């Protein structure tokens with residue numbers, strides 16, 4: 001439970017109203033407004049850092065462009081992350097052992113062929129690490145493009161706090177329904193009778209000790225069990241509408257060589273893509289236990 005008042009707590013009506021007003025006023029109008037040029041991503045300047053942080057405060061992500069092109073040095077994305085307080089990487093089992101980043105590219109060998117990120121297929125809306133145990137929940141996210149696809153590979157982006165806001169506006173009862181600790185279950189991952197990852201049950205929305213919002217969600221229809229609760233199920237349906245039916249506050253970005261996305265763990269998807277005859281899409285992904293520093297509801301509503 002949160003140790004302090006939070007606008008994300010369903011009982012905090014007045015606080016929520018004040019936060020909502022500032023949040024809406026702070027939203028970027030178009031994707032161009034979210035892009036920051038970084039001259040040397042291994043060491044972003046104070047001015048570049050403050051532009052990135054300002055965007056993360058407003059919409060929980062920023063896009064960045066560097067002059068690095070297809071330079072695959074992992075220090076490029078790691079430098080951007082570190083400058084924003086993203087330090088503690090989740091070393092997932094398919095990650096690159098030396099850096100803690102994960103290379104997202106089409107793989108032809110087991111076991112990666114079994115997982116959609118390592119194919120050229122589309123990925124539905126989700127937050128990262130929704131199947132992780134609470135000790136390993138993901139709060140910060142970074143994607144850095146070394147080589148884009150020949151065609152496609154566009155990321156849909158939506159601030160998870162805006163999804164929360166639109167849901168709470170639609171029906172305040174949706175929020176406690178999605179905060180139930182048993183609302184969303186991801187079944188165990190098994191192969192040949194061996195459990196590779198245990199079943200994981202948890203809330204969609206929860207509030208951290210600092211009063212910030214965390215979201216675990218996947219839009220996938222298979223290998224997921226929603227609680228048999230009409231309000232929760234209506235909320236999930238509404239969220240699907242918000243994410244897919246041209247709702248405001250969604251963005252679509254195609255990362256080109258040297259570009260990246262950095263922020264808190266927002267909702268995102270990926271369209272299908274096609275690699276070229278002699279080039280393969282390669283993105284580095286960093287999943288962090290940290291949030292971007294100095295972001296959060298108090299940075300928007302200082303007098304709370």
Ligand SMILES: [Fe+2]
Nearest residue numbers: 126127128268
């Ligand atoms: Fe993801």
